[in-house]
Amino acid sequence: MQTGVRRATCFLDRLFAKKFVLPALLIVFLVLGTIASLQPGLTVDDATEQFTFRKITGATKSLFLGHADEFRQLQSYGDRYYGIGFDLFSCPFQAVFQPYFTRTLGVDGETALLLGMHSAVFFLFAISVIAFYRCARFFIRERTIAVIAAAVYATYPYLFGHAMINVRDSPFMSLYLVCTYLSLRLVRRHPDGKMASYRADFVALACATAALASIRLPGLMILVQYAFTFWLADYSRSHDGNWKIFQWPNIVVFFAVLIPLVVLVFPALWINPIGEVFAGLKFVGWYYQPGCTLTWGECMPAYAAPRYLLGWFVVKAPLIIFIGIAFVPLALKRLWRDRFQRIAYLTFLFASIYVVVVIVALRAHLYDETRQLLFIYPLLFLIAVIALYVLSLRVALIAVILSLALFLWDQVRLHPYQYVYFNEFARFLDVDRLFETDYWGTSSREHAKSLAENLRAGECLYADPFFLYRPFLGSQACVEPLENITQIPSEGLTVAITCSPNRIKVPGSCQSLSAVTRTLPLSNRTMNLSVAYRCSR
Numbered sequence: 240m241q242t243g244v245r246r247a248t249c250f251l252d253r254l255f256a257k258k259f260v261l262p263a264l265l266i267v268f269l270v271l272g273t274i275a276s277l278q279p280g281l282t283v284d285d286a287t288e289q290f291t292f293r294k295i296t297g298a299t300k301s302l303f304l305g306h307a308d309e310f311r312q313l314q315s316y317g318d319r320y321y322g323i324g325f326d327l328f329s330c331p332f333q334a335v336f337q338p339y340f341t342r343t344l345g346v347d348g349e350t351a352l353l354l355g356m357h358s359a360v361f362f363l364f365a366i367s368v369i370a371f372y373r374c375a376r377f378f379i380r381e382r383t384i385a386v387i388a389a390a391v392y393a394t395y396p397y398l399f400g401h402a403m404i405n406v407r408d409s410p411f412m413s414l415y416l417v418c419t420y421l422s423l424r425l426v427r428r429h430p431d432g433k434m435a436s437y438r439a440d441f442v443a444l445a446c447a448t449a450a451l452a453s454i455r456l457p458g459l460m461i462l463v464q465y466a467f468t469f470w471l472a473d474y475s476r477s478h479d480g481n482w483k484i485f486q487w488p489n490i491v492v493f494f495a496v497l498i499p500l501v502v503l504v505f506p507a508l509w510i511n512p513i514g515e516v517f518a519g520l521k522f523v524g525w526y527y528q529p530g531c532t533l534t535w536g537e538c539m540p541a542y543a544a545p546r547y548l549l550g551w552f553v554v555k556a557p558l559i560i561f562i563g564i565a566f567v568p569l570a571l572k573r574l575w576r577d578r579f580q581r582i583a584y585l586t587f588l589f590a591s592i593y594v595v596v597v598i599v600a601l602r603a604h605l606y607d608e609t610r611q612l613l614f615i616y617p618l619l620f621l622i623a624v625i626a627l628y629v630l631s632l633r634v635a636l637i638a639v640i641l642s643l644a645l646f647l648w649d650q651v652r653l654h655p656y657q658y659v660y661f662n663e664f665a666r667f668l669d670v671d672r673l674f675e676t677d678y679w680g681t682s683s684r685e686h687a688k689s690l691a692e693n694l695r696a697g698e699c700l701y702a703d704p705f706f707l708y709r710p711f712l713g714s715q716a717c718v719e720p721l722e723n724i725t726q727i728p729s730e731g732l733t734v735a736i737t738c739s740p741n742r743i744k745v746p747g748s749c750q751s752l753s754a755v756t757r758t759l760p761l762s763n764r765t766m767n768l769s770v771a772y773r774c775s776r
Contacts, residue, residue, distance in 0.1 A: 248636070251383035261372075261386070268393060269365045276357040276403040277336065278655040280684025281707055285353040288406050291318045292326035299506045310506070319507035320519035324453020325410045327504075329359035350710040360409050364402035367413035368393045370420040371617055377423065377583050378574070378625045381632070387639040388624045394646040397555055398616060400658030404681055407454060408610045414451040415461065415614035419590060421447050422465050423583050426472045426484070441493045449500035456505070456519045460597075464590045471582045532606050533675045541606040543598040551608045554665035554674065556619065559642045563623020570626035584625065591618040607677045648760045656682055656757055659766060666759040671741050671766050680707045680738045682755040682768035687711035689753050690735055690771055702735045703743075727776050737769035749774035 254260055294316055302310040313319050333355035340351030372389040379385040393399070401409040425440045444465075451458035469484040476483075501516075502508050508515040531538035534550045567588070574580045594615070598605070605611050628635040650657055658678055661670050671679075687708045694700060699717035701724050702708035709718050721734065733752060736743055740754075749772035757766050 248381050248383045248632075251386075255382040255386055264386075265365065265369065268368070269362065272361045272365065272399070272402070273358050275655055275657075276361040277340075277354060279357070279404050279681035280687075281350070281353055281710065282404055282406075282678055282681060283704075283706075284406055285356060286706070287318075288321075288326065288356070289353060291321050292323055295319065295321075295323055295506055302506075313507060314510070316507075320456055320505070320515075320522045322453035322456065322504045323506075324450055324504045325359070325406065328363075329356045329406075332356065332359040332362070344711075345713065346710055347714070356406050357403055360404070360406055361402045363410045363413040364393075364398070367416045367617065370413075370417045371621070374416075374420050374423065374583070374587075374621055375624065377427070378580055379628050379635075384628060384632070384636055384639065387636070387643060388620075391559070391624070391639050391642045391646060392617060392620050394643060394650060395557065395616075395620070396646060396649045396653055396657040396660035398613070399650065400653070400656065400660060401610065401613060403655065404658060404678065405610065405613075408613045411451065411454045411458065412614040412617065414447065414454065415458070416617045418444065418447045418451055418461055419464070419586065419618070422468050423586060426468065426582060427579050429484075437489070438492055441489055442496050445493045445496035446500065449497050449504070452501050453504040456516070459501070459516075459520070460594060461590075463593065464586065467589050467593075468582060468586045471585060475578050475582065530606075532608065533673070534608075536673045541604050542602045543595075543605045544602075545599060547605065548595065548599070548609065548612075551674075554661050554668075554670070555609060556616070556662060557642060557646075558663045559627075559638055560619050560623045562638065563626045564619070566626040566630050567622060570629040573629050574625075584622070587618045587622050587625075591615050591622065608675055645760070652760055653757050656768060659757060659768065661759065663761075666762040667764060669764060671739075676739050676768075678738075679766075679768045680704060683707035683735075683737045684711045686735060686737060686753070686755045686769040686771065689755075690733070691716065693752060693771075694733060695730075698730075698733060700733050700735055704738065707737060708735060727774050729776060731773055731775040733771060733773050735769065735771040740767050740770040745772055746774065748776065 295313065298310045298313040301308075333352050336355035336358055337348060337351040340346055340354050341348055344351070346354075368389055371392045372385055375385040375388050376382075379388070398409075398412070401412075421440075421444045425437075425444060428440065429437055448458070448461060451461060473483040473485055498512075502512050505515075505519065508519070529541075531540055532547070533539075534547055539547050539550075571584065574584050595612070597603075598612075609615075624635065624639065627638050645663070649660060653659060656679070658681070659676075661668070661674075683702075683704075684707075688711060690700060691712055694716070697717075699719055700708070700712065701719050701721045703721035705718065705720040712718050721736070724732070724734075727748070734745075734749065737755075752771040752773045754767055754771070755769040757768060758764065759766075
C-alpha cells in the first residue's frame with residue numbers, strides 16, 4: 240500500500256513539476272471563483288465601504304484643489320480610520336464589471352458597482368492560495384500533497400464564501416498570509432547572511448505590510464510576528480558570527496518604506512501621523528458595535544471573550560484542523576532539528592495564538608462570529624496539515640483527499656452561499672436558531688428574483704432588511720421596509736425576511752409563499768436563508 244501511494248505521488252509530482260500545470264489550475268480556480276463571487280447579493284458592508292471610500296477620496300481631492308475645509312471635516316467623520324488600499328485596488332474590477340451587471344441584471348449603476356468589488360476580493364484570495372502552497376512547500380517535499388493541501392484551503396467553504404462577499408476581512412486574511420510567507424522567505428533566502436538581494440526583500444515585505452495595514456490599521460500587529468520570526472532566525476544563527484537580520488540598516492530600509500506608504504493611504508493621519516496612528520488603532524480595535532452576536536443560543540456582547548471565540552471556532556473549523564492540532568507536539572519534536580522548519584512552524588503557532596491572547600486580554604470588540612479573525616484560519620490549516628504530514632505521508636494524503644472531497648460536496652450544496660458553512664459536527668444542529676446569521680442576507684438577491692414573479696399587480700413588498708431587496712426588484716416595483724406596516728389591507732400583503740427569518744414571530748394569518756434554503760451534506764437540517772409570506776386579515 241505504501242509503495243502504491245509513493246508511486247502515485249511520484250507520478251503526480253512529475254506532472255505538477257511541468258511549468259504550465261499549476262498556473263493552469265490556478266487560472267481555472269480564479270475564473271470559476273470570480274464567476275461564483277458575482278452571484279450572491281449585497282451585504283451591509285458593501286455600501287458602507289463605498290461611501291467611506293468616496294468620503295475620504297473626496298476630502299483628499301478637495302485638499303489638492305486648494306479647498307481645505309472639506310479635508311478638515313474629514314477629521315470628524317466616524318470611519319476616517321479605514322484605509323483605502325483595497326478600495327483603490329478594487330476600482331479596476333468595478334469598472335470592468337459595472338457595465339456587465341447593469342446590462343444583464345437590470346440593476347442600477349450603483350448596485351452594479353458594489354457587486355464588482357466582490358471579484359477583487361476573490362482575486363486576492365486566489366493570490367493567498369499561492370502563498371499557502373509556498374508555505375506548505377517549506378515542509379512538504381511531495382508537490383502532490385502540497386497541491387491538494389492548497390486545494391483544501393482554497394475550497395474550504397467558510398473561507399471561499401467570505402472571499403465571495405467580505406470586502407474587508409477576506410482581503411485582510413489574504414494579505415496577512417502573503418506577508419507571513421514573505422517574512423519566512425526572507426529568512427530562508429539568506430541563511431548565511433549574504434546581502435545580494437536582501438534590501439529588495441525588505442522593501443517587498445514593507446510594501447506588503449503597508450498593503451495589509453491599508454485594509455485595516457491593526458494589520459500593523461504583524462510587526463510583532465516579524466520580530467518573533469527574525470529573533471528566532473538571529474538566535475539560531477548566533478554561532479555564525481555578528482551578522483543578524485536585526486541590524487539598523489535593515490530596520491531603516493523597512494520602516495523608510497512602510498511608514499510613508501501607511502500614511503499615504505490614511506489621509507486622516509496626514510495632520511498628526513504619530514498621534515492619529517494610535518487613535519486609529521484604538522478606534523478600529525474597539526469599534527462600537529451595538530447589540531450582540533447569537534452564539535450557542537446566547538446573545539453574547541460584542542467583545543472578545545474565550546467562550547465567544549471557542550464557541551465559534553468549534554462550529555466553523557473543519558475536522559482536519561482539530562485532528563492535525565492534536566499532533567502538533569509530535570510535529571515540533573520531529574521538525575526541531577531543521578533550523579528553518581523550526582522557525583517557520585513556530586511562526587505559524589505564534590501567529591495563530593498571540594493575537595487571540597492580546598484581544599482577549601484587551602477585550603477588543605468582535606461581532607458576527609470570527610470574521611475579524613479570519614486570518615488565523617490559513618495558519619491553522621498549515622499547522623494541521625504539516626503535523627499530519629510529519630506523522631505519516633499516507634495519513635496526510637488520506638486526510639487532505641477526504642477533506643477536499645467533502646468541501647467540494649459542501650460547495651455544490653451551498654452555492655452561492657458557501658459562507659453559511661458549518662463543520663462536520665455543527666451541521667447536525669439547529670444552526671440558524673443557535674448562531675448569528677447576519678450575512679445570510681446575501682440570499683436576498685435570489686429571493687427578490689423569485690418574488691418578482693409572484694407579486695400581484697400593484698402589490699407592495701415589505702422587506703427586512705429593505706436595502707438588501709430593493710436593488711434587485713426593479714425601479715418600478717413597490718418595496719417598503721417591514722416596519723412601515725401599520726395594518727394589513729383587505730387585499731393582503733407580502734412580507735420578505737432574510738438574515739434571521741426563523742427568529743421572527745409571524746402572525747397566524749400569514750402563509751408561507753417562498754423560501755431560499757440550503758442543506759449541508761450528511762445533515763437533514765434545512766437552513767432558511769430567506770422566507771416570504773402572504774398575509775391577510
